[in-house]
Amino acid sequence: MKVENRRTCSVCGSEFSGGLKFCPVCMLRMGLEGEVESGESSASENMVKPTPEQTVQRFEHYQLVTGEDGKPVELGRGAMGVTYKAFDVDLHCPVTLKVIREQYLGDESARLRFLREARAAAGLRHSNVASVFHLGRTGQNYFYAMEFVEGETLENLIKRSGRLEVKLALEIATQVAAGLAAVHKQKLVHRDIKPSNIMVNLEEGGAVTVKIIDLGLAKPAPDAPAEAAISIPGAFAGTPEFASPEQFAGVGVDIRSDLYSLGATLWKMLIGQTPFRGTSAELMYQHLHAPLAIGQLNHVPQPVVVLIEVLLEKDPGRRFENPAEVLKAMATIMAAIDARRRITRQSFQKTQSAASRAVPRKPPSSLAPDKISVARLPITGSNLFGREEDIAFLDRAWVNQDVNVVTIVAWAGVGKSTLVNRWLRRMAAENYRSAELVFGWSFYRQGTGGRSSSADEFLGAALAWFGDPDPRIGTAWEKGERLAKLMSHRRTLLVLDGLEPLQNPPGLQEGRLREPSLQALLRELAAFNTGLCVITTCTPVADIADHERTSALRRDLEQLSSDAGAKLLRALGVEGHEAELRSASDEFSGHCLALTLLGSYLTDAYNGDIRCRKEGLGRGSKALCTSTCYPYQVVAPTSTPTQHRGATGSGIAQHWSNHTLVV
Amino acid sequence: MKLDENSRSEGAAQFRTTRWSVVLLSAQSQAPGSKAALAELCKLYWFPLYAFVRRRGYCPADAQDLAQGFFLHLLDHKSLAEVDPRKGKFRSFLLASIKNYLSKEADRGRCLKRGGNIEFVPLDTKHAEDLYRLEPADCLTAETIFDARWATTLLNEAMVRLGNECAAQGKAATLQALEPFLDPSNVQVVPSYEQVADQLQVSIGAVKTLIHRLRKQFSAILREEVARTVSDPAEINEEIHSLCEALVASEGRLGP
Numbered sequence: 038m039k040v041e042n043r044r045t046c047s048v049c050g051s052e053f054s055g056g057l058k059f060c061p062v063c064m065l066r067m068g069l070e071g072e073v074e075s076g077e078s079s080a081s082e083n084m085v086k087p088t089p090e091q092t093v094q095r096f097e098h099y100q101l102v103t104g105e106d107g108k109p110v111e112l113g114r115g116a117m118g119v120t121y122k123a124f125d126v127d128l129h130c131p132v133t134l135k136v137i138r139e140q141y142l143g144d145e146s147a148r149l150r151f152l153r154e155a156r157a158a159a160g161l162r163h164s165n166v167a168s169v170f171h172l173g174r175t176g177q178n179y180f181y182a183m184e185f186v187e188g189e190t191l192e193n194l195i196k197r198s199g200r201l202e203v204k205l206a207l208e209i210a211t212q213v214a215a216g217l218a219a220v221h222k223q224k225l226v227h228r229d230i231k232p233s234n235i236m237v238n239l240e241e242g243g244a245v246t247v248k249i250i251d252l253g254l255a256k257p258a259p260d261a262p263a264e265a266a267i268s269i270p271g272a273f274a275g276t277p278e279f280a281s282p283e284q285f286a287g288v289g290v291d292i293r294s295d296l297y298s299l300g301a302t303l304w305k306m307l308i309g310q311t312p313f314r315g316t317s318a319e320l321m322y323q324h325l326h327a328p329l330a331i332g333q334l335n336h337v338p339q340p341v342v343v344l345i346e347v348l349l350e351k352d353p354g355r356r357f358e359n360p361a362e363v364l365k366a367m368a369t370i371m372a373a374i375d376a377r378r379r380i381t382r383q384s385f386q387k388t389q390s391a392a393s394r395a396v397p398r399k400p401p402s403s404l405a406p407d408k409i410s411v412a413r414l415p416i417t418g419s420n421l422f423g424r425e426e427d428i429a430f431l432d433r434a435w436v437n438q439d440v441n442v443v444t445i446v447a448w449a450g451v452g453k454s455t456l457v458n459r460w461l462r463r464m465a466a467e468n469y470r471s472a473e474l475v476f477g478w479s480f481y482r483q484g485t486g487g488r489s490s491s492a493d494e495f496l497g498a499a500l501a502w503f504g505d506p507d508p509r510i511g512t513a514w515e516k517g518e519r520l521a522k523l524m525s526h527r528r529t530l531l532v533l534d535g536l537e538p539l540q541n542p543p544g545l546q547e548g549r550l551r552e553p554s555l556q557a558l559l560r561e562l563a564a565f566n567t568g569l570c571v572i573t574t575c576t577p578v579a580d581i582a583d584h585e586r587t588s589a590l591r592r593d594l595e596q597l598s599s600d601a602g603a604k605l606l607r608a609l610g611v612e613g614h615e616a617e618l619r620s621a622s623d624e625f626s627g628h629c630l631a632l633t634l635l636g637s638y639l640t641d642a643y644n645g646d647i648r649c650r651k652e653g654l655g656r657g658s659k660a661l662c663t664s665t666c667y668p669y670q671v672v673a674p675t676s677t678p679t680q681h682r683g684a685t686g687s688g689i690a691q692h693w694s695n696h697t698l699v700v
Numbered sequence: 701m702k703l704d705e706n707s708r709s710e711g712a713a714q715f716r717t718t719r720w721s722v723v724l725l726s727a728q729s730q731a732p733g734s735k736a737a738l739a740e741l742c743k744l745y746w747f748p749l750y751a752f753v754r755r756r757g758y759c760p761a762d763a764q765d766l767a768q769g770f771f772l773h774l775l776d777h778k779s780l781a782e783v784d785p786r787k788g789k790f791r792s793f794l795l796a797s798i799k800n801y802l803s804k805e806a807d808r809g810r811c812l813k814r815g816g817n818i819e820f821v822p823l824d825t826k827h828a829e830d831l832y833r834l835e836p837a838d839c840l841t842a843e844t845i846f847d848a849r850w851a852t853t854l855l856n857e858a859m860v861r862l863g864n865e866c867a868a869q870g871k872a873a874t875l876q877a878l879e880p881f882l883d884p885s886n887v888q889v890v891p892s893y894e895q896v897a898d899q900l901q902v903s904i905g906a907v908k909t910l911i912h913r914l915r916k917q918f919s920a921i922l923r924e925e926v927a928r929t930v931s932d933p934a935e936i937n938e939e940i941h942s943l944c945e946a947l948v949a950s951e952g953r954l955g956p
Contacts, residue, residue, distance in 0.1 A: 053952040059882070065851060065940055065943055149948050153948075
């Protein structure tokens with residue numbers, strides 16, 4: 038039998054067997070001259086002892102940035118190292134320098150651990166983890182340089198905001214999970230996931246970039262490092278408010294411990310406070326034994342509550358197995374929130390089993406995408422009927438290496454966004470089928486009167502998200518080309534929803550993109566793309582017409598068949614003879630949105646009786662008339678597409694009724 | 701030939717805190733008790749050697765024979781005469797010697813039971829194999845295992861000596877109450893000073909003093925144990941640093 042029960046010493050940071058009652062390195066160090074000084078807690082000796090101010094101002098070509106007081110700007114202080122803001126005098130850019138703490142200078146074991154830590158961090162390249170790119174030496178000691186992350190810590194963001202919007206919190210949690218997936222891939226455990234170790238950059242346009250910092254460090258709470266560490270019986274590595282039960286128990290931890298900390302972090306994002314509060318001893322007890330105060334989450338959508346419950350399970354065996362599972366669950370949760378559906382923890386397992394059953398053309402990748410951002414896509418309903426062929430078309434396009442762009446073309450309300458969203462959920466259930474990056478953007482702002490977003494806004498957000506050093510640099514055309522390059526070399530799934538506001542209206546230039554940046558982007562992607570770009574629009578994109586039937590495919594979305602329309606009505610709770618339901622579907626020309634509105638109205642007002650579909654018109658009641666006429670009005674613009682420019686199906690639906698099940 | 705346990709221990713006792721180089725020189729000059737002392741020192745570090753041999757791919761039976769044979773070879777008068785102990789650490793000496801020995805044995809074909817099954821250095825081979833099997837150390841080199849095992853063996857020996865000394869002074873209960881404070885990393889659950897003061901019926905100030913003394917005592921024993929394995933007292937700190945490094949390199953994969 039092999040034993041892998043390991044612990045990490047909170048004083049020297051070295052790992053040791055869980056079967057030992059003490060840290061052997063610390064015990065051995067007691068043999069060094071001058072190590073034993075008093076009978077006070079020796080942990081406090083090591084940690085409270087003030088360290089001399091760092092006097093070195095320059096490390097190779099990195100100059101420490103000093104504050105107004107002339108002292109180096111310290112970004113953080115861990116058990117073994119101190120991080121400073123510095124400036125690369127060669128490349129003229131800011132960096133973060135991590136320097137070994139003065140008390141460990143000359144300590145071989147600390148130096149070795151520091152070196153190992155730097156190497157481990159350098160082996161990890163992920164857009165949601167701050168990268169280490171240089172290891173240097175000053176005298177006999179090491180330092181390393183890592184990416185300077187713009188933005189603010191999640192801790193500050195929460196302090197400023199009180200609590201975060203659910204959608205933003207989920208987006209941040211998703212990106213942290215993606216970063217943890219990379220950590221897990223490197224067989225590392227962060228051990229200190231918490232808001233102050235997560236950098237968030239909120240950009241104009243609502244895009245969010247999240248990065249995990251301080252990889253692999255076990256450090257006490259920043260406010261009171263010494264006290265936080267020494268007051269805990271069976272000292273551990275981590276921060277008490279966010280530490281997992283197994284961290285407190287002092288047994289070996291794996292990536293599931295980080296998932297627990299992610300759960301505690303998500304809780305804090307949504308509530309503004311951690312799940313448990315108190316002294317270190319109280320915190321330890323609560324993390325190990327106390328039930329969660331789920332009542333505090335009463336304003337949070339039920340699927341998110343289930344997610345938190347699973348993440349914060351005390352038994353690691355009842356949590357998600359790894360971050361990839363969390364990412365999969367996120368798709369289930371988003372879908373459930375969209376559909377206003379309740380879920381159980383078994384829903385996550387269903388997602389996994391569905392994924393394992395699917396395996397249609399290409400086995401799903403064992404790894405989730407490195408990064409996902411689909412929060413800007415419109416919210417749509419989950420019901421989809423009669424679109425099996427269209428889904429299969431998208432499936433084929435994804436696995437076909439020759440297809441670079443797919444354009445779904447249809448009038449507003451036919452169900453383009455619903456189709457793509459449904460396909461995305463299927464993709465998500467299968468780990469996005471080996472996609473490395475997934476980015477979705479709608480050129481309509483949901484719930485804001487159908488206002489569209491500009492190409493500049495999209496370019497800025499997308500460039501930043503894909504890691505462009507400075508999205509402001511260059512002409513519009515250059516930006517478009519740059520974005521195409523950034524995404525085309527990694528298998529990227531790009532979804533551009535509702536492109537029509539940025540296309541020219543009927544006339545000589547009909548369908549041509551008005552913005553040079555988008556012209557460049559789509560032309561480049563049509564010519565070369567290792568992933569797939571999926572566009573939904575009312576008008577075919579003329580700029581990529583040259584590639585049609587080769588690398589850029591177009592799919593004209595048909596109205597629903599009588600059969601599919603009848604199924605949709607039934608799914609909305611409408612009852613009646615099949616023939617009458619089919620007839621109703623035909624009356625509305627199989628228009629997806631119109632049928633959805635009709636179905637919702639009938640369900641609310643007439644217990645779903647299909648025969649009452651013209652009642653409102655007959656009685657002349659203003660309210661009813663408005664409601665029943667609306668589905669007809671929605672259908673009307675299908676004959677004059679330009680009148681309908683500037684509104685999406687889901688946008689119309691949101692205007693019509695807040696409680697309508699929208700498509 | 702098999703040495704009597706009692707005579708060996710008594711003879712070895714006078715070398716208890718003597719540097720290995722002195723012991724070796726004494727053994728070379730056939731001073732009374734010196735060979736037993738050297739055998740005892742070898743026995744103390746038997747497990748790191750056994751683990752090293754096992755990690756080199758030998759089966760338990762062969763590893764036991766090889767380790768036993770190695771000690772017999774080492775303590776053989778002719779072999780002893782060839783050793784120059786003026787420089788170096790006992791740890792390095794043993795490691796280099798076992799490597800050399802294994803290489804020679806390999807040349808001879810297979811390990812030969814030396815001494816006609818005479819157990820010159822009594823070794824707990826069954827326990828050693830049980831311990832080795834518990835080690836998830838497949839990814840560590842034999843040298844790393846040897847050095848890290850050396851470090852834990854040394855620590856264990858220091859703890860055993862501390863326990864013996866306290867018992868001899870009638871302070872076993874004090875040690876039991878204060879042992880959690882001995883660990884600088886506070887891995888163990890540490891009782892409050894008040895609790896310990898109540899338990900020992902002394903003041904809180906006295907508890908702190910006792911803890912300090914205990915740490916001093918342990919530190920002194922530890923340094924003595926390290927001193928036995930180096931050629932010069934000036935090398936003690938360096939050896940401790942090296943052992944710390946070895947423990948860090950083992951990534952906590954070795955069992956207790």
